[in-house]
Amino acid sequence: MSYQLHYWPSIQGRGEFVRLALEAAGAPYVDVARGDAASGQGLPALFHYLQDESVARPPFACPVLVDGKQVIGQTAAILLYLGPRLKLVGASEADRLWTHQIQLTIADAVDEAHNTHHPVGAGLYYEEQKMEAARAAKEFRTQRIPKFLGWLEAVLARNPKGDRHLVGARLSYADLSLFQLVAGLLYAFPKATKRALKKTPLVLALHERVAQQARVSAYLRSERRIAFNEDGIFRRYPELDA
């Protein structure tokens, strides 16, 4: 049976971390909100899970993954669930926990990237918080991008199974999420990110290797990959880069 992914249909957003896992594993899934409302898909199906009182375990926000009776919110929790099923995580509890810990740290970086254009709050438009955004972006560019990428570099360098993967010797969902984080940062902050990547060659190499994985590469060239845009988490506002 197909997995059902529910996410906003016009942005990559946090849903992209789930899409990449499903795509890289060649798993059958339906991107429900991008389907037709007349056939039971589209946004009404997504709002059902977020708003309908009949949902016993309601997600706070999307992405939402539905697998039979199981309804799961929170990107990292979805990947925790999918990891073993898609063979995108090691078999030991220690490996699974470490992969999850890396995912949570990447999620923190993603939150902070979002915060650069919405430091006051997600309920207001960027245009209503541009002054605050300029200061937040400077802090993020100069302090946080190097710190997060530097940490990922250390994780790769110290992996006893080699520096081609974050955990063990095989592709994990954390590798896919590293790819997406770097792709997003390169889109939103090209100058700052290229500067930081010069000091993190292992991160850059893994980013490029993931993009060349056969299924990921096919996905990135397909219409299923939504282009980065200024409604998503990673937004290119040139005034915020330097």
Added chain:
Amino acid sequence: MSYQLHYWPSIQGRGEFVRLALEAAGAPYVDVARGDAASGQGLPALFHYLQDESVARPPFACPVLVDGKQVIGQTAAILLYLGPRLKLVGASEADRLWTHQIQLTIADAVDEAHNTHHPVGAGLYYEEQKMEAARAAKEFRTQRIPKFLGWLEAVLARNPKGDRHLVGARLSYADLSLFQLVAGLLYAFPKATKRALKKTPLVLALHERVAQQARVSAYLRSERRIAFNEDGIFRRYPELDA
């Protein structure tokens, strides 16, 4: 053997979610950074895990839990690990995932609470971002506190095992984290939080019940419970409440 918790010694912070789980379960643990550096504890022991290149799987930040050879960062990952060991989570995969999903959502609320006094970035003092903080706090008070508490209220109301716990019919680490979130919000934003809690009676009742659990109650009255203060995540800046 005792668990080792490594966290900043003068604030509750994110470490408090781990402390509460250990305390509520009556688990043996050492709050290492509050110990004496001369005896191998104190901040040097914490910095070892954050900075020493010999740590194969380095946490990005604290809290860090050490259990024998296992070193775990990220609050939610630590609770994922401790939950079954401390009997603070159900036995089924579905219950464990749902408890974790609630924890991750509470963590998001905690991040947003921190953002109210540091919207520009954690690298600057509050005094350097007071104007931005005033706007961020207004958004958080009026939109986000009611939304997060309202979601927790719905989770309690829809629990098929009754509205005394977030998951199932027993205390879980998510209940403990709800207690801490509400305690923090009441400290930082007493006016706005009391207003929101009038609409979420189940959340308020669970908060009060957790505080009365025998071990939690003893902990809260002990010297081990650090008082809220203006170095932590939840800070009482009266100008940010209304």
